[in-house]
Amino acid sequence: MKRRDFLQKSIPAATLLPALINGYSVKAFAADSPLVQALMQGITNTDHVLVIIQLAGGNDGLNMVIPISTYSNYFNARSNVAIPQNRILSLSGTGASGLHPAMTGMQNIFNNGNMKVVQAVGYPQPNFSHFRATDIWMSASNSNQEVFNGWAGRYLNYEYPNFPTGYPNTDMPDPLAIQIGSTTSLTTQGPVVNMGMSITSATSFYNLVSGTTDPVPDTPAGKELKYIRLVNQQTQKYSTVIRNAANAVTQQSTYPTNNSLADQLKIVARLIKGGLKTRIYMVSFGGFDTHSVQVNAADTTTGGHATLLQRVSDACKAFQDDLQFLQIQDRVIGMTYSEFGRRIKSNSSVGTDHGAAAPMFLFGTKIETGILGNNPDIPINASVNDNVPMQYDFRSIYSTILEKWFCLDKTIVAGLYPPNINSQLQSLPLFKSSITCNAVVPPPPPDPVIDGLITNYPNPFTSSTKITFKTEGGHTLIQIIDTLGRVIRTLVEKDYAAAATDFVTFNGEGLPTGIYYARLQNGVTQKVRPMMKVRE
Numbered sequence: 001m002k003r004r005d006f007l008q009k010s011i012p013a014a015t016l017l018p019a020l021i022n023g024y025s026v027k028a029f030a031a032d033s034p035l036v037q038a039l040m041q042g043i044t045n046t047d048h049v050l051v052i053i054q055l056a057g058g059n060d061g062l063n064m065v066i067p068i069s070t071y072s073n074y075f076n077a078r079s080n081v082a083i084p085q086n087r088i089l090s091l092s093g094t095g096a097s098g099l100h101p102a103m104t105g106m107q108n109i110f111n112n113g114n115m116k117v118v119q120a121v122g123y124p125q126p127n128f129s130h131f132r133a134t135d136i137w138m139s140a141s142n143s144n145q146e147v148f149n150g151w152a153g154r155y156l157n158y159e160y161p162n163f164p165t166g167y168p169n170t171d172m173p174d175p176l177a178i179q180i181g182s183t184t185s186l187t188t189q190g191p192v193v194n195m196g197m198s199i200t201s202a203t204s205f206y207n208l209v210s211g212t213t214d215p216v217p218d219t220p221a222g223k224e225l226k227y228i229r230l231v232n233q234q235t236q237k238y239s240t241v242i243r244n245a246a247n248a249v250t251q252q253s254t255y256p257t258n259n260s261l262a263d264q265l266k267i268v269a270r271l272i273k274g275g276l277k278t279r280i281y282m283v284s285f286g287g288f289d290t291h292s293v294q295v296n297a298a299d300t301t302t303g304g305h306a307t308l309l310q311r312v313s314d315a316c317k318a319f320q321d322d323l324q325f326l327q328i329q330d331r332v333i334g335m336t337y338s339e340f341g342r343r344i345k346s347n348s349s350v351g352t353d354h355g356a357a358a359p360m361f362l363f364g365t366k367i368e369t370g371i372l373g374n375n376p377d378i379p380i381n382a383s384v385n386d387n388v389p390m391q392y393d394f395r396s397i398y399s400t401i402l403e404k405w406f407c408l409d410k411t412i413v414a415g416l417y418p419p420n421i422n423s424q425l426q427s428l429p430l431f432k433s434s435i436t437c438n439a440v441v442p443p444p445p446p447d448p449v450i451d452g453l454i455t456n457y458p459n460p461f462t463s464s465t466k467i468t469f470k471t472e473g474g475h476t477l478i479q480i481i482d483t484l485g486r487v488i489r490t491l492v493e494k495d496y497a498a499a500a501t502d503f504v505t506f507n508g509e510g511l512p513t514g515i516y517y518a519r520l521q522n523g524v525t526q527k528v529r530p531m532m533k534v535r536e
Contacts, residue, residue: 002295044159044407049272051281051319051334052152052187054262055312057288057352058130059338061358061388064103064309065117067375069096077382078346081295091117094371098185101301102310105317106361114320115363116430118397119373120528122357122390124479124487126340130289133339138186140395141418151398152280153190155406155418157280163195168238174245177280178271180205181484185282196280197238202263208239245274253325255318261285262315273326285312288338290347307508312336316363323364333364333405337394344378344386356387356485360397366405366435372428377530379515386390387485389517391526396426404431423493424477429524453527454478454520460532462506466530468503469520471496477521480506481528483514491518509532 063081068072075082088098092111097119099107127133127142136143140151156176157163163176167336177188177196186491189197199205249270255262264283271278295303316334323329341358357376376388395417402413404427414422428446452470469478469492478492488511491504506518511533518529 027138036273046279046362046405046407047277047278048405048407049281049332050152050401050405051265051268051283051332053265053296053312053316053334054185054282054284055288055334055338056130056134056284056286057334057338058133058340058342058354059288059308059358060290060294060342060352060378060524061120061382062342062344063294063305063339063352063434064100065119065359066098066100067096067378068098069375070378073378073380073382076351076380077344077378077386078352080297080350081346081352083301088403089136090372095371096375097371100306102306103313105313105315106363107313108317109320109363110254110369113369114365114367114426115361115369116367118360118362118392118428118430119371120357120376120388120391121337121360121394121397122340122388122485123393123395124390124481126356126387126390126485127436128340128354130339135186137337137339137394138189140398140421142421144178145418147418148186148189148192150185150187150189151395151416152282153186153195155402155408156188156195156280157190157192158408158412158416160195162189164193168241172277174241174276174475175278177282178268178276178278179282179284180267181282181284185284187282188280196282199267202260202267205246208509209243241276242271245271245276248274249326253318253322255322256311256314259311259315261311262318263406265315266322269322269326269328269343272323272332273328285315290351291343291347291353292351294346294351297350316361320363331363333367333401333402333416336361341388343384344376344388345382345384347384353384358388359383360394362430366432368429368432372430373526374528377517377528379530383483386483386515389483389519389528391480391519391528392426392428393424395421396424396428397430398429400428403427404435412519421473424521425528426521426524453525454529456506456518456529456531460534462534462536463509464505464507465531466503466505467491469500470501471499471522472525473498473500474523475518478504479521481517481519483516487519488516506531 047139063083066083068088071085083100087101089101089103089107090098123143127136127143138150139147141147160172160176175197179185179196179198188194252266252270257268268281290305294305323332337360338358340355342352342355346352373391379386399413402408403410456465456467458465475495476492479487480489480491482488491506513533513535514532516533520527520530
């Protein structure tokens with residue numbers, strides 16, 4: 001059989017192979033992702049768009065959002081990588097936390113009232129493998145279960161049932177989700193197929209828009225590559241609508257050069273303005289696995305991590321400015337995440353090792369500005385095993401976006417998650433009240449007695465301690481977290497009919513001595529209480 005005959009018989013006409021658009025190849029995501037299926041079904045009438053920005057490698061959150069209120073403990077734990085206090089960028093409305101000095105763009109977005117910083121985002125029993133942790137974030141699964149579809153894919157599968165059969169159609173002529181990057185993401189994987197398409201690079205995107213392809217070598221393999229591209233162009237259902245959307249935009253605001261994240265976000269803004277009904281875009285920016293030489297020893301505000309943070313900050317600022325220029329700013333929000341944070345204590349290689357919880361950024365004109373949560377508790381004498389304890393479960397952020405931004409009923413949102421997660425999800429105050437869905441009302445100013453929400457006595461304790469907590473009623477959760485960031489006990493998980501003060505005993509017999517954290521979650525309120533177990 002000739003090679004061309006083999007290719008013709010082995011590549012189904014419905015297969016969406018990579019197409020090149022200005023250097024970014026485009027391929028279809030499988031439609032079986034439940035979240036993607038839910039998002040692309042079109043049941044819910046909304047023109048809102050979510051742009052997911054993955055910071056691949058495990059970003060050091062403590063050097064991104066720096067705890068000014070506990071700066072001495074922060075500095076003692078990581079003196080060889082710590083940012084000088086007088087170089088920390090200030091944030092309007094708070095003196096407790098600030099940003100890395102390279103992040104002036106993000107500082108501008110925050111101070112203009114368009115960014116929320118969510119402190120210490122993670123999940124119980126964190127996994128420190130890049131691959132497994134990434135799967136957990138993309139699938140929204142528990143760390144002890146494998147889920148083979150993504151949270152966005154499940155949403156799109158709900159919104160656009162039976163995809164890809166019958167798509168594109170009159171109601172939904174455009175891709176359900178678009179990812180820019182060389183690897184198809186689990187995030188948009190549906191129950192049966194991936195619900196989105198992938199543009200592998202900026203170059204492939206612009207090649208698609210201009211109708212050109214990258215040159216192929218004059219070899220037998222090159223001739224076959226050229227033929228595969230021809231088949232791809234013939235079977236790529238969405239290439240025309242993408243090209244039309246891109247060509248509808250002839251002017252954008254200025255983006256930084258030599259910045260691959262900025263290149264990706266520029267394409268996203270162009271496609272949104274061009275009229276695509278696509279609801280979810282995903283971009284990725286790597287290099288955050290900073291085990292060594294994270295900073296320059298002579299100036300810790302510079303170095304590899306500072307360069308990464310500056311590029312993220314500059315790209316997001318340019319993107320937000322472009323949305324304003326294109327007059328689509330009220331339809332789009334951005335969200336950053338990384339598969340995990342880094343340890344509290346730095347290592348001897350002028351770097352930081354894999355950790356647990358870390359901050360997330362959400363930005364856009366409809367995001368309620370401020371800092372959600374408290375600065376992480378940093379022990380006076382932090383050890384190499386100490387981790388930032390989780391304050392917010394990352395799936396609470398996902399579910400709040402689905403409910404408040406994509407306008408899904410809570411019961412529908414609950415059905416998009418694996419079992420045993422729904423009862424732990426919070427509806428968080430992320431959005432301004434001006435959004436069209438029923439927004440979460442921002443909480444009142446902090447109560448000066450908030451530290452009394454959860455206490456324990458004795459502290460330190462030897463074998464057990466009494467934990468007293470206050471609830472405003474509704475679902476209340478008390479968890480015990482160790483220094484590795486793992487939830488080792490769930491002491492309370494119940495609904496209270498009304499506001500109450502209650503207590504529970506934590507029996508630590510059999511556990512090693514050291515620091516433990518008691519975490520209270522009640523509605524939109526959370527509080528983490530450090531406790532110390534000592535020898536008798």
